[in-house]
Amino acid sequence: MSDVDAKDCSPILWSSPDPETAAWLARLAQVVIPEAHVIGFGDGAREPDDPVVYCECDGSWWCGRYVGAIRFEGRMLRIRPRFGMAALEQWIEHALNLTFTEVSGELDDHDAFLPQLLARLWSRALVTAGRHGLPALRQDTMHHGPMLRGRLDVQRTVRERVAGRPGLSSVQRSRSLENAVVQAIVAGYAALRRWVGNAQLGKVISERAQDLVDHMLSAMPLTAGPPLQGEIDRVRYTPITAGYHTAVRLSMRIARHRGLFHETTPDGGATGVLLDVAEIWELFVIACLRAAHPEFDVLHGTHDVEANDWLLTSESGNKTLGWLKPDALLRLPDGVLIVDAKYKSLRPRGDRPHGVEREDLYQVGAYLSRFANDGGEALLVYPADGDASPPEVVAEGPWRFGSGQRLGFVALPTDAETAVDLLRRRACGGG
Numbered sequence: 001m002s003d004v005d006a007k008d009c010s011p012i013l014w015s016s017p018d019p020e021t022a023a024w025l026a027r028l029a030q031v032v033i034p035e036a037h038v039i040g041f042g043d044g045a046r047e048p049d050d051p052v053v054y055c056e057c058d059g060s061w062w063c064g065r066y067v068g069a070i071r072f073e074g075r076m077l078r079i080r081p082r083f084g085m086a087a088l089e090q091w092i093e094h095a096l097n098l099t100f101t102e103v104s105g106e107l108d109d110h111d112a113f114l115p116q117l118l119a120r121l122w123s124r125a126l127v128t129a130g131r132h133g134l135p136a137l138r139q140d141t142m143h144h145g146p147m148l149r150g151r152l153d154v155q156r157t158v159r160e161r162v163a164g165r166p167g168l169s170s171v172q173r174s175r176s177l178e179n180a181v182v183q184a185i186v187a188g189y190a191a192l193r194r195w196v197g198n199a200q201l202g203k204v205i206s207e208r209a210q211d212l213v214d215h216m217l218s219a220m221p222l223t224a225g226p227p228l229q230g231e232i233d234r235v236r237y238t239p240i241t242a243g244y245h246t247a248v249r250l251s252m253r254i255a256r257h258r259g260l261f262h263e264t265t266p267d268g269g270a271t272g273v274l275l276d277v278a279e280i281w282e283l284f285v286i287a288c289l290r291a292a293h294p295e296f297d298v299l300h301g302t303h304d305v306e307a308n309d310w311l312l313t314s315e316s317g318n319k320t321l322g323w324l325k326p327d328a329l330l331r332l333p334d335g336v337l338i339v340d341a342k343y344k345s346l347r348p349r350g351d352r353p354h355g356v357e358r359e360d361l362y363q364v365g366a367y368l369s370r371f372a373n374d375g376g377e378a379l380l381v382y383p384a385d386g387d388a389s390p391p392e393v394v395a396e397g398p399w400r401f402g403s404g405q406r407l408g409f410v411a412l413p414t415d416a417e418t419a420v421d422l423l424r425r426r427a428c429g430g431g
Helices: 019-031 085-096 111-132 155-162 180-197 196-206 207-217 229-233 242-257 276-294 358-372 416-427
Strands: 006-009 053-055 059-061 067-074 077-079 136-144 168-176 271-276 298-300 309-313 320-324 327-331 335-341 376-383 407-410
Touching: 006 019, 019 053, 019 155, 053 207, 085 111, 085 276, 085 416, 111 180, 111 196, 111 207, 111 242, 111 271, 136 155, 136 407, 155 168, 180 196, 180 207, 180 229, 180 242, 196 229, 229 242, 271 276, 276 298, 276 335, 276 416, 298 376, 309 358, 335 358, 358 407, 407 416
Parallel strands: 006 077, 335 376, 376 407
Antiparallel strands: 053 059, 067 077, 067 271, 136 168, 298 327, 309 320, 327 335
């Protein structure tokens, strides 16, 4: 049976009706839990996961908002970005300040991109964490002998002497690289080496990251495997090693996704890695906003406390309902600008004749009621589909709520330079 190639947020097409493939997709949809395969880009909470694949009422199968590869029952579902790999790379480069190099080898462009992206993210997280040095953690080592080494352990010394063993028991505290933090990072590195190849990985990660790993490998073998989650949870970071928390979390996720392309699990489950394009689009839009308006603070609702709040509060003041966290808030001289990124199409469909989902309108209305009572407007930002004419809701905008607050729809170009220019003009009241 052949693999299935598709694009995100698009119907899965095949040359002729294939009941066997449809049945396979149905089983995959039941088995695959996106959370177990998605590797995120930020520390904040992600949007609730959508299905990887789903069946519409007319019987057609669609892919959700993810790109990547999932292997299940000996077949692979390969989901490519609908705007092309170059556009996705540019979004990630602009949002996360990463650069990509060409990686030669047996993998095709799409398959090479995923492990290279993960290697870049891992390298950046490790270098950021290692600014103050290696993650040598304090460990207590017990000694018993004629010489005192460290702090005297009185109770143990007494027990040893009662048992007929003369000498002194002591506890020596020292820093060591033989710990769960190093083990997790080395396990992530080992997985990346297998995916990218040792020679190619050296071209993808930075020299500083490789230097840090080389020091860690002197204390932890490459074959050690990832530590247990309980060992990670027991780690007590110091102010110097606190930065390794992010690197460890990413390393553990990479190490757990051992079957990126070619392995299967003993229980016949699905393996693979997915990227949430909706999250990448959100980060790209926020990065473009910051580039368009460097003179203003662009607050990210998922990360900045000032940019999220509750829709309702009980009269007693003890309870809250409806957590509101718009993607971005800009406090402009004439009021608040609320920006929410939507990785969706504005093309009309049967369930949304104007191209806009009703839930998104209710959501942005709630944002305006909470954050823009004293004046402001909102923008819903969608990726431009490349159509010759703009969607109706874009061309007829801006729109107004009954309260008088304005809502604009933006079909944002997928290249960063044009996107920044358009957001600069739109936030300043231009077209």
